[in-house]
Amino acid sequence: MDFSELVKEKTNEELMIIFTDYHSYQPEMVAAVTEELQARNVDLTQLLAQRSELELEDEEQMAKGRKGNMLYLIFCFIASLLGGFAGVIGGYIYAYSKTRSKAGQKYYVYNKQTRQYGTLIFWIGISVFVLALFSWLKQY
Numbered sequence: 001m002d003f004s005e006l007v008k009e010k011t012n013e014e015l016m017i018i019f020t021d022y023h024s025y026q027p028e029m030v031a032a033v034t035e036e037l038q039a040r041n042v043d044l045t046q047l048l049a050q051r052s053e054l055e056l057e058d059e060e061q062m063a064k065g066r067k068g069n070m071l072y073l074i075f076c077f078i079a080s081l082l083g084g085f086a087g088v089i090g091g092y093i094y095a096y097s098k099t100r101s102k103a104g105q106k107y108y109v110y111n112k113q114t115r116q117y118g119t120l121i122f123w124i125g126i127s128v129f130v131l132a133l134f135s136w137l138k139q140y
Helices: 004-008 012-020 027-039 044-064 070-081 085-096 112-138
Strands: 098-100 106-108
Touching: 004 027, 012 027, 012 044, 027 044, 070 085, 070 112, 085 112
Parallel strands: none
Antiparallel strands: 098 106
16 A cells, blocks of 8 residues: 555654554555655654664563552452352463563563462462362262
């Protein structure tokens, strides 16, 4: 698709936003934006530095992970103690979920403490489920 006519209608600010947040746009659009910015004699060195800074901030945030919702963690813990499958699923999600950064690097979604809680919840849920299964099988 040819984006050259579309980018000509945009302001320099709009083009600079697209240029710095290029992961959110199609490569053809970013190429057209780059060409248009160069045609308008906009200095790209500062924009490239800003782009690198944003990518670094994104990578740092992704590496830290986010904190899990404490109410949901408590719900999952209780559900796993009661043998509920929701506890096992919730624990698994908190312990092992991964996501990709804009640069394609894989990171855990949640921070280390939340992942530890998730692992505990997951294995408690599995243990209670196995114990309940053996208990049920003993009856027959």
